[in-house]
Amino acid sequence: MGGDPQSGEDRLIARYFRPLARHPGALGLVDDAAILSPPEGHDVVLTTDGVIAGVHFFATDPADAVAAKALRINLSDLAAKGAEPAGFLLSLALPQDFGEDWLAGFARGLGADADRYKCPLLGGDTDRIPGPAVISITAIGFVPHGKMVKRSGARVGDVVVVTGTIGDSALGVRLRRTPTLAAQWALDDAAGDHLTRRYLLPEPRNAAALAVRAHASAAIDISDGLAGDLAKLCRASGVAAEISVSSLPLSDAARRAVAADASLIETALTGGDDYEILCTMPPEDVASFRAVAEAAAVQAAEIGLIVRGEGARFLDASGAALTFSRGSYSHF
Amino acid sequence: MGGDPQSGEDRLIARYFRPLARHPGALGLVDDAAILSPPEGHDVVLTTDGVIAGVHFFATDPADAVAAKALRINLSDLAAKGAEPAGFLLSLALPQDFGEDWLAGFARGLGADADRYKCPLLGGDTDRIPGPAVISITAIGFVPHGKMVKRSGARVGDVVVVTGTIGDSALGVRLRRTPTLAAQWALDDAAGDHLTRRYLLPEPRNAAALAVRAHASAAIDISDGLAGDLAKLCRASGVAAEISVSSLPLSDAARRAVAADASLIETALTGGDDYEILCTMPPEDVASFRAVAEAAAVQAAEIGLIVRGEGARFLDASGAALTFSRGSYSHF
Numbered sequence: 001m002g003g004d005p006q007s008g009e010d011r012l013i014a015r016y017f018r019p020l021a022r023h024p025g026a027l028g029l030v031d032d033a034a035i036l037s038p039p040e041g042h043d044v045v046l047t048t049d050g051v052i053a054g055v056h057f058f059a060t061d062p063a064d065a066v067a068a069k070a071l072r073i074n075l076s077d078l079a080a081k082g083a084e085p086a087g088f089l090l091s092l093a094l095p096q097d098f099g100e101d102w103l104a105g106f107a108r109g110l111g112a113d114a115d116r117y118k119c120p121l122l123g124g125d126t127d128r129i130p131g132p133a134v135i136s137i138t139a140i141g142f143v144p145h146g147k148m149v150k151r152s153g154a155r156v157g158d159v160v161v162v163t164g165t166i167g168d169s170a171l172g173v174r175l176r177r178t179p180t181l182a183a184q185w186a187l188d189d190a191a192g193d194h195l196t197r198r199y200l201l202p203e204p205r206n207a208a209a210l211a212v213r214a215h216a217s218a219a220i221d222i223s224d225g226l227a228g229d230l231a232k233l234c235r236a237s238g239v240a241a242e243i244s245v246s247s248l249p250l251s252d253a254a255r256r257a258v259a260a261d262a263s264l265i266e267t268a269l270t271g272g273d274d275y276e277i278l279c280t281m282p283p284e285d286v287a288s289f290r291a292v293a294e295a296a297a298v299q300a301a302e303i304g305l306i307v308r309g310e311g312a313r314f315l316d317a318s319g320a321a322l323t324f325s326r327g328s329y330s331h332f
Numbered sequence: 333m334g335g336d337p338q339s340g341e342d343r344l345i346a347r348y349f350r351p352l353a354r355h356p357g358a359l360g361l362v363d364d365a366a367i368l369s370p371p372e373g374h375d376v377v378l379t380t381d382g383v384i385a386g387v388h389f390f391a392t393d394p395a396d397a398v399a400a401k402a403l404r405i406n407l408s409d410l411a412a413k414g415a416e417p418a419g420f421l422l423s424l425a426l427p428q429d430f431g432e433d434w435l436a437g438f439a440r441g442l443g444a445d446a447d448r449y450k451c452p453l454l455g456g457d458t459d460r461i462p463g464p465a466v467i468s469i470t471a472i473g474f475v476p477h478g479k480m481v482k483r484s485g486a487r488v489g490d491v492v493v494v495t496g497t498i499g500d501s502a503l504g505v506r507l508r509r510t511p512t513l514a515a516q517w518a519l520d521d522a523a524g525d526h527l528t529r530r531y532l533l534p535e536p537r538n539a540a541a542l543a544v545r546a547h548a549s550a551a552i553d554i555s556d557g558l559a560g561d562l563a564k565l566c567r568a569s570g571v572a573a574e575i576s577v578s579s580l581p582l583s584d585a586a587r588r589a590v591a592a593d594a595s596l597i598e599t600a601l602t603g604g605d606d607y608e609i610l611c612t613m614p615p616e617d618v619a620s621f622r623a624v625a626e627a628a629a630v631q632a633a634e635i636g637l638i639v640r641g642e643g644a645r646f647l648d649a650s651g652a653a654l655t656f657s658r659g660s661y662s663h664f
Contacts, residue, residue: 030568031483032409032553033379033473044376047365048421048470049457056459077364089380091423091468125381127388131463136423138380138470141365151363221364236362 009126012100016107023087023120034122036086042142044086047077049223050136057200058176059132063102064109065200066135071113073223074139076204076275080221082149082213083141085119085206091136093129117206147213149279154218154237158280158306161216161289163205163298165251166226170271171264172199186260191253198251202275207296212279215289219279225270227324229278230312237280240309245316249301266324269314280306341458344432348439355419355452366454368418374474376418379409381555382468389532390508391464395434396441397532398467403445405555406471408536408607412553414481414545415473417451417538423468425461449538479545481611486550486569490612490638493548493621495537495630497583498558502603503596504531518592523585530583534607539628544611547621551611557602559656561610562644569612572641577648581633598656601646612638 018029025035038044051070053059071088078085090110094103114120119139172195175181182192204221212219220233226248234241245265250258258264281289286302293300314322350361357367370376383402385391403420410417422442426435446452451471504527507513514524536553544551552565558580566573577597582590590596613621618634625632646654 027482027484030564031413033377033413033415033480035475035480036376036378037477038370038376040372044368044370044472045365046368046421046454046470046472048423048455050423050425050459050468052425052459052461052463054462081363081365083365089378089470091380091382091470093382093384093466122378123380125468127382127384129384129463129466130386131384131461131466134425134461134463134466134468136382136457136466136468138378138421138423140376140378143367145369148365148367150359152359232362 012103013126016103017121017124020107020111020114020121023122026120026122029123034089036140038142041145043145043148045078045081045083045141045143045148046138047074048136048138049073049077050134052134053132061200063105067106067109068113068201070135070137071110072202072204073275074137075117075119075206076202076221078139078141079204079206079209080212080219080277081141081143082147082209083143084209085117086140086142087120087122088137088139089122090124092124093127093134095131095133096128098133143213149212149216149219151218151220151233151236154233154239154280154306156239156306156308158217159283159286159302160241160243160280160304160306161286161300162226162249162276162278162303163208163293163300164203164276165249165254166274166276167254167268167271168195168198168251169202169273170267171254171257172196173273174267184260185257187253187256191256194251194253199273202273204275205277205298208277208293208298211289211292212277214292215281215285216279217281219277222274222276222278223272225272226274226278227269227312227314233278234310234312239306241304241312242307243304243312243314245314245322247301247303249299270324344435345458348435349453349456352439352443352446352453355454358452358454361455366421368472370474373477375477375480377410377413377415377473377475377480378470379406380468380470381405381409382466384466385464393532395437399438399441400445400533402467402469403442404534404536405607406469407449407451407538408534408553410471410473411536411538411541412544412551412609413473413475414479414541415475416541417449418472418474419452419454420469420471421454422456424456425459425466427463427465428460430465475545481544481548481551483550483552483565483568486565486571486612486638488571488638488640490549491615491618491634492573492575492612492636492638493618493632494558494581494608494610494635495540495625495632496535496608497581497586498606498608499586499600499603500527500530500583501534501605502599503586503589504528505605506599516592517589519585519588523588526583526585531605534605536607537609537630540609540625540630543621543624544609546624547613547617548611549613551609554606554608554610555604557604558606558610559601559644559646565610566642566644571638573636573638573644575636575644575646577646577654579633579635581631602656
């Protein structure tokens with residue numbers, strides 16, 4: 001960042017972002033680059049993910065929630081890799097009509113999450129765009145050398161485990177777009193709010209990162225739907241997975257919606273934006289993983305098994321495989 | 333990146349970007365994150381900078397040049413910090429009407445520069461945007477622990493040195509917008525092409541990074557104009573600078589334009605997009621710095637001195653200070 005005190009850019013950076021840049025390596029946002037010294041014997045884990053107004057969030061969403069979402073979807077990647085957050089860089093392109101109120105709210109949300117997840121702002125770049133707001137974040141994490149959990153380590157016989165609940169966000173965004181669905185899905189206000197809030201504000205499972213690192217043979221963060229992301233993990237590992245649909249962890253709200261319209265299980269499994277951790281581990285590790293995760297207030301459910309072959313199969317109570325009209329969320 | 337083979341996103345990533353991701357830490361772009369192991373005793377240097385169609389480049393610019401510019405403006409930050417490139421992450425938001433031809437050209441340009449500057453693609457994120465193309469890059473570099481060159485190290489008595497030539501790009505973009513200026517500025521085709529090409533395709537001075545690290549007390553990459561960026565360096569260092577306008581390195585083309593219209597010296601000094609290195613060093617280091625830089629085919633010119641006080645003054649042959657109607661380029 002940086003900038004001339006005479007320039008509007010610098011004034012905005014100084015007012016809203018410099019107070020967040022307390023990490024010494026951020027150099028107060030007055031240099032060309034940030035600097036990090038990884039702890040000895042550690043690797044650097046890097047991920048980048050962006051959100052665009054009208055694509056990944058509603059332009060009317062509160063600015064602090066937009067900031068939190070942009071950071072959290074990156075934190076979720078670090079969590080799934082078993083890495084601890086070290087900091088992040090922000091690339092912000094804002095339309096002319098985004099005023100200082102919006103920026104103030106954005107910085108407040110960003111700062112709150114930077115503190116909560118111990119992931120400080122290290123640097124960034126701001127621009128005006130003749131189009132929708134684009135917020136792109138690169139998050140940096142540390143992990144002991146060689147210990148990053150990859151997608152490719154799943155082995156036949158491993159158990160498939162998922163954190164939290166699946167599908168809330170995908171149902172929530174449908175509800176945001178079409179509020180009348182709440183009645184069709186037999187949801188009261190609290191249940192509807194639960195689903196839309198999960199879309200607005202993901203809850204990355206960084207509290208479970210150490211458990212993932214200690215026990216998982218492979219892991220992926222679920223951003224494009226459990227079905228598609230499990231397929232990616234299986235492909236990277238050269239294995240297949242069999243998932244018991246009745247074992248999938250659904251929130252009360254999602255369970256109610258699926259009870260009202262059974263086809264919504266496909267939305268839940270392919271809609272994306274869960275930001276839960278999907279991982280595999282030897283059966284003997286599951287109890288310990290769950291104990292550590294649950295001590296960190298992260299629920300974890302066994303949902304199936306890694307087997308020989310290709311692809312992920314979702315089996316209903318009768319043992320029949322579900323088929324989906326689309327595999328996973330894709331922007332192209 | 334990653335992606336489902338059924339999805340368009342994954343197909344495009346596999347076809348155009350996976351071939352560029354040959355660094356083992358990129359994991360073939362099929363994981364949530366990339367991994368880097370810094371050499372022992374090294375710090376990690378991080379910078380992010382983006383370009384937006386219609387703001388930082390013309391939507392009609394060749395795709396390979398757009399990719400090169402997006403990467404090079406980040407490489408320039410690493411060069412000014414004395415860091416060696418380790419790799420980069422790409423966040424790409426493309427309008428629906430950018431076809432595969434464009435993407436193929438973009439990937440070709442990106443791959444060529446990744447090879448040229450030894451800065452491999454490590455990971456990224458692709459999206460569609462209902463607006464202009466946005467290309468955001470985070471570049472990562474390594475530097476021996478504690479050796480990153482900051483903006484804040486300039487000392488009274490240091491000499492101010494700049495690489496390459498100043499103002500070509502700022503004049504070039506004016507020429508792109510108003511081609512009839514070429515006649516007013518008395519430029520032939522070759523001179524006009526030189527200026528517009530410098531805007532299209534910056535030449536970051538990474539070849540001089542080791543010389544900067546060995547000799548510079550402070551450094552900044554010139555992205556917002558020499559005048560404004562020197563003011564930032566002075567502010568960070570708590571010093572002032574006196575620059576001799578007659579010592580400024582201008583290309584033949586820029587010199588001709590300024591001879592035709594003396595007011596263009598302000599464009600040259602405040603227009604931005606130079607991507608040269610501005611640095612300071614003790615007088616006794618200059619000869620050695622220039623020798624090392626010039627051995628790497630990077631010209632370097634002494635342009636002034638660091639003095640007590642605040643701000644940067646540009647003195648003409650009579651010793652009178654130039655005044656500028658604007659200090660430096662700002663997007664806000």
